[in-house]
Amino acid sequence: MKLSQLEMLILLAEHGSVQQVAEHTHRSQAAVSMALKSLERDVGFRLFDRSGYRLALSPHGQQFVRQAREVVRQQQRLASLAQQLQAGAEPQLRISYDYTCAPSVLFPAIRAMQTAFPATELLLSGDSQLRSLRRVKEGEVELALCPWLPVFLQHGDFESIRVRPFELVAVSTPALISKESLLELQRSHLLDIPMLIPQDQDVGIDLDKIMRLPGQRRIRVNDSITQRELLLAGMGWGIVPKDLVKEALERGALQSIDIPGFMTEVSLEVRLIRSAERIAGPAEEAIWQHFAHRSELRRST
Structure with missing residues (x-):
């Protein structure tokens, strides 16, 4: 059983004609017929129904060709893998x-x-x-x-x-700050509400220098994911990357806080x-x- 024989069998199933298989494979019709007969002998059962005008697959042949397609696909993947590795693609x-x-x-x-x-x-x-x-x-x-x-x-x-x-946004739950208070919110209004803040970044970002809210009650966490979960639980307010809370802002679980002079210029x-x-x-x-x-x-x- 050769790969070329399986490819001819698949082409026959798709086109229904030995002539078209011969054209696709650039072989003579006699060579195609001989290869298909040899495949039939190798598998040991009838692949074709020869009772009609055209050569057609038998029920066993239809089952066999489904698996043949997978074998050919696997061979193509293997050839692609070899080419990738030859070209130096990273494992x-x-x-x-x-x-x-x-x-x-x-x-x-x-x-x-x-x-x-x-x-x-x-x-x-x-x-x-x-x-x-x-x-x-x-x-x-x-x-x-x-x-x-x-x-x-x-x-x-x-x-x-x-x-x-990279956008930073100040947020809290609606329960912590009412809509009425939000309209007149000042820096002093937040002093009694815990601020949730990531621990100091160890490669250059210092949020204490970015923000201007000294003397504040703070809860420091070791990553922004934990900070977001604490914000959603109503444990305080804080500054988070907008990407992380976009969905929560859209559904109203969190609300943005706009405070004049809250953050220094940072790009x-x-x-x-x-x-x-x-x-x-x-x-x-x-x-x-x-x-x-x-x-x-x-x-x-």
Whole structure:
């Protein structure tokens, strides 16, 4: 039983004609007929119903051709895998995202990468605070998605591409601050309400310098996911990445708080980051170029 025989059988099932099989395979009709008869002898049962004008599959043949299609598909996948490995495609691609950044922004690029490089296994992991940046530096991941400040360059030789703005929003549950109070809210109104704040970021962001609310009751947590859950439970108010609470704001579980002079000017972006000291593999480069192309389009419009 040869792969070429299975391919002819599949073509016959699709086109119903030995002549068309011969045209598709660039063989003579006699050669196709001989190959199909040889396949029938090898399997040991009738693949074809020869009672009609045209050669047709027998019931056993119809069952057999379904499995033949899968065998041919597997062979094609194996050939594709060999080509990918010959071209140097990575066995694995490791991506870390900071919990403050919704990873869904990566999904279109990942889909395209998986189509182009099916042999590359993707490892996607979340990290609290900005440890993903350090994981890039230490070679634990190839790419990281996280908020970016120029000061991060002092922590390593990085390349980065802007993905989108990083928005911080002050929020609370409606039960903590009534609508009436919200209309006249001042900084002093929040002093008696616990403020939920992530612990100091260890790679450059200092929220105490960004915010101007000294002498406040505070509850510090070690990541933004925990902070969001405490906010939803009505344990206090706080500042969170807008991505993490967008759905809660839309359904009214949380409400935004607008306080004049609440935050100093701070410009943050979500960026895709990689080490500038290593050569990227083709799967990694495909994801990188996805965002590089988007960046070029923004500049041209």
